[in-house]
Amino acid sequence: MILEALNYAATWPLTSAAHRPFIRSSVNLWARANRCSADWADHERRTKAAILGAAEACRQRRTVVVLGSGLLRDVPIFELSRLFDTVVLVDLVHLASVRGWLKLKGLKNVRLIERDLSGIDALLAGEVLEPLAFLRQVPYLDFVASANLLSQIGIGVAWRLGGQPAEDDRMRQVIAAHIEGLAQLPAKTCLVTDVSYAVIDRNGLKQGTQDLMHGVDLGRSFAHWDWPVIPFGEESRDYRIVHHVIAR
Ligand SMILES: C[S@@+](CC[C@H](N)C(=O)[O-])C[C@H]1O[C@@H](n2cnc3c(N)ncnc32)[C@H](O)[C@@H]1O
8 A cells, every 4th residue: 555655656746737647547557466466477478478479570670669558567678678779658657666667677768658549539529530640750660569458448438438328439439549540550560458358256157248349340369368357356255357358
C-alpha cells in the first residue's frame, strides 16, 4: 500500500492534468502484476517473444513505437533498445517507477509519449476516427508493436460512455479504428491483444465468457495462448478469470 501511494504521488507531477485520472488504474495494474507475477510470467514471455520475432524480421531498424507500453512487463525493451536507433513508448501514463527503472538501466534511446490512443475525443466530436494518424509524423518509423492494449481501449471507452445504449457499437468502432490504423502504417506491425475471457469455477466449468473485441474480426493470428489474469484468490476463492490472447 505504501509503495503504491509513493508511486502514485511521484507520478502525479510528471503527468499532464488530462491524464492524471488514469494514474490510479496504472498503479493498480502495477500492484496486481506484482501480486500475480508467477501466473502472468508465461503470458509476458510469449508477448515479448511475439514482438521480438516481428522486430527481428524488420529489414531496417531505425524507429520502433510501442503502443500501450505500460509497465514494460511484456515489452522486450532491452532487445528493442539494442536493435533500433530510437524506441518510442506510448501510453496514457508512464509511472514514476517505470521512468526511474528506465533511467537506472541507462536506456538512452528510449522516448516517452503520454497519449490517449483510443480516439474517443474524435468519436464524441463526430470526427473521423484516426487514433494512430500521429504515427505518420514519426520519422523513420520501421516497426510498431501494440502490446496488450486493444481490449483496454474498448473497456476505457465503455467507461467514458457510462453505459449508453450505443456503447457496444462505439467500442467496435474504436477497436476497428486501431486495427485499420495499424494496417495503414508504412511500417511492419505486431498486434498482441487479449480477445476474450472466461470466468471459470473451482470445478473447471465456464460460468461466463466475454468477447473483448465486440465482434471485430482481427484476421489470422500467428500465435495464441491463455493468460490467467485473475487467478483463484485474487478477486474470489470461487472463480478465476482467464483471458485468451492472440499475436498477429
Ligand atoms: C494490460 S496493460 C499492457 C501492459 C504493458 N504492455 C506492459 O508491458 O506492462 C494496458 C496498457 O494500456 C494502457 N492504455 C489503456 N487505455 C489506453 C489508451 N486509451 N491510450 C493509451 N494507453 C492506454 C494502460 O495504461 C496500460 O498501460
